[in-house]
Amino acid sequence: MTKPEKWLLLITAPDQLTAEIWKDILLQQGIPAMLNPADTASFMGVSSFPCRIMVASGYRKRAREILASLQPEAEERTDDEEGDSTRS
Numbered sequence: 001m002t003k004p005e006k007w008l009l010l011i012t013a014p015d016q017l018t019a020e021i022w023k024d025i026l027l028q029q030g031i032p033a034m035l036n037p038a039d040t041a042s043f044m045g046v047s048s049f050p051c052r053i054m055v056a057s058g059y060r061k062r063a064r065e066i067l068a069s070l071q072p073e074a075e076e077r078t079d080d081e082e083g084d085s086t087r088s
Contacts, residue, residue: 005032006057011067012050016040019051022067031063032056 010033013019019035026033036052055063 007034007054008057008060009036010053010055010060010063012052014050016047016049016051019053020046022070023053025070026053026055026063026066029062029066031059031066033059033063 011022013022016035016039019039023033023035033053033055036054039047039049039051041047041049
């Protein structure tokens with residue numbers, strides 16, 4: 001019999017749909033992940049309330065890196081672009 005995984009809180013998503021997407025991305029990258037069962041509402045559809053994503057112990061750092069890579073980088077404006085916005 002295998003020892004059960006210890007699950008750690010990774011992040012709280014704004015809603016269940018977002019949490020499901022993030023969880024699936026983590027699973028595709030080999031990270032054991034699940035939604036906190038208390039946060040989901042599968043019998044009523046998808047919950048619009050915040051939903052916690054849990055990962056197996058030992059995977060939290062890599063999981064954070066993966067989710068951080070999904071964030072769009074702030075675009076730096078060049079001087080030419082800034083000048084264009086002041087023209088009529």
